Amino acid sequence: MLRMALAGLLATPAFAPVWAQAQRPHLTPVGIADLPGFTDDRLDEALKAFIKTCDKAAQSSLPVDGFDRAAQARVCAAARRGEGAANPRAFFTRRFRAFLVSGDQAGDAFFTGYYQPEIPGSLVRSREFPTPVYGLPPDVVTLSSAQRIGALADLTAARKGANGALTPFPDRAAIEDGALDKAPGVKTLVYLRDNVDLFLAQVQGSARVRLPDGRILHLSFAGRNGQPYTALAKVLVQRGVATPAEMTMRRLTDWIRRNGLARGQAGDELLRLNRSFVFFEARFDAQPDRQPQGGSGAPLTPYRSVAIDSRIWPYGLPFFIDAQMPWRGPEPTPFQRVVIAQDTGSAIVGPARADIYFGLGDVVGERASEIRHHGRFYVLLPLD
Structure with missing residues (x-):
């Protein structure tokens, strides 16, 4: 996790x-x-x-x-x-x-x-649940220290092409703009309410997604795109939104939602500063309260x-x-x-x-x- x-x-x-x-x-x-x-x-x-x-x-x-x-x-x-x-x-x-x-x-x-959050979701995309959660793309590979050179110097993972060439994997902004919508082998596991719920699951590395029929779908960490991580709470602290002592996860996510998740709004722009993106595995569990x-x-x-x-x-x-x-x-x-x-x-x-x-x-x-x-x-x- x-x-x-x-x-x-x-x-x-x-x-x-x-x-x-x-x-x-x-x-x-x-x-x-x-x-x-x-x-x-x-x-x-x-x-x-x-x-x-x-x-x-x-x-x-x-x-x-x-x-x-x-x-x-x-x-x-x-x-x-x-x-x-x-x-x-x-x-x-x-x-x-x-x-x-x-x-x-x-x-x-x-x-x-830390903890495992519970968030609402659906197996079917809808107006209420438009945000996809992706499984690990088959072309993501973890980089060794020897491979972190040139354009890959700041990355921990990359995309491996059919010819074996390694290139940077799309960052969060590109993924949210649809870079994986038609990518071969990429599975959509579930749909969430918005990118804040997705961000919360990614930060914690796992989540319990409660579906409309009451079932619980467990999401667990499968990998990430390898792009650098940006501390969004630190950005808000630097902007004077809160002091480090005042900044909590709830305060961060509330600020993002209040300032808008539509393209070009301040909440969306803050999320896009974090180029790192986490992929998941999903499973149903007969014991939904299992840790x-x-x-x-x-x-x-x-x-x-x-x-x-x-x-x-x-x-x-x-x-x-x-x-x-x-x-x-x-x-x-x-x-x-x-x-x-x-x-x-x-x-x-x-x-x-x-x-x-x-x-x-x-x-x-x-x-x-x-x-x-x-x-x-x-x-x-x-x-x-």
């Missing part, structure tokens, strides 16, 4: 392109039992989430000092056999070492929240699954977050929980960075969009 958190919409230099060199984390050992709030956490919930992806550690791309894949495999096997079921706190205390993660000398970490899958392939667990920089951290690793944030309501309260690395996102860059999955629908989405908070981030590495 490759997504872009609101912090990515505000994109400061800390949120570098996804192909930038990964930063190695600095780890300071701490006592796991001394983690703030650790003894009060519902670690049975954390253990269940851990078991879902504890065998995914081999998907990491950057060696982590002190991480032993064989030890992870042994801990995973023990958890799957039922060790820890009776006393999950003893399991985590006995099986893991805790380290404070630092991306800088301050040891500070930054957290955001979406993360990049690890496992269903996400609200408040237990986090997206991390997967170039640095392997999927399946447990972490501990210690922060004050408005996750239960409008007032900040302690978020002191073991969470599991089960997803990633293009705005999740660096070792001391995590995006917390809040769940399904607009109610939790309102809370998730408010999370842009600092705190402490600890990694739990398996003991030898």
Whole structure:
């Protein structure tokens, strides 16, 4: 579920392109039992989430000092056999070492929240639902670092012609003007109300589309056109529409709709500044309230699954977050929980960075969009 958190919409230099060199984390050992709030956490919930992806550690791309894949495999096997079921706190205390993660000398970490939105749609194009959602075109290919030269230098994907030649894929403006309407092999999956709903699904990387007959069509990330991403919230902040602290996803989408989505209107022009365009896969589900899958392939667990920089951290690793944030309501309260690395996102860059999955629908989405908070981030590495 490759997504872009609101912090990515505000994109400061800390949120570098996804192909930038990964930063190695600095780890300071701490006592796991001394983690703030650790003894009060519902670690049975954390253990269940851990078991879902504890065998995914081999998907990491950057060696982590002190991480032993064989030890992870042994801990995973023990958890799957039922060790820890009776006393999950003893399991985590006995099986893991805790380290404070630092991306800088301050040891500070930054957290955001994300969710899966539910939006209305239709399988049939109509005046009410005119906006197509496209499947991944068959001629889109991901570029290697060696291929990012010349006209492709700033791209992450491109169009591969019948002769093998690579050219830039159409950007958002061209696609919205119909560049894919007659493209061979391109499937239209569903139709939405407008480009704001499409943008919202693309930012989150997935969506639940409620059809007129009540069925839920799940959209999940399939790929993108490779064009550069522009932070639209940052554009509005620079224009004086709101301060960074005031800018939320709701405020951004409301501004776009208020200022018009017709060709040439200000809302439409703002959307077109973001040349990046996301494509989806679609499926019906007999269990419409099922949680979406993360990049690890496992269903996400609200408040237990986090997206991390997967170039640095392997999927399946447990972490501990210690922060004050408005996750239960409008007032900040302690978020002191073991969470599991089960997803990633293009705005999740660096070792001391995590995006917390809040769940399904607009109610939790309102809370998730408010999370842009600092705190402490600890990694739990398996003991030898």
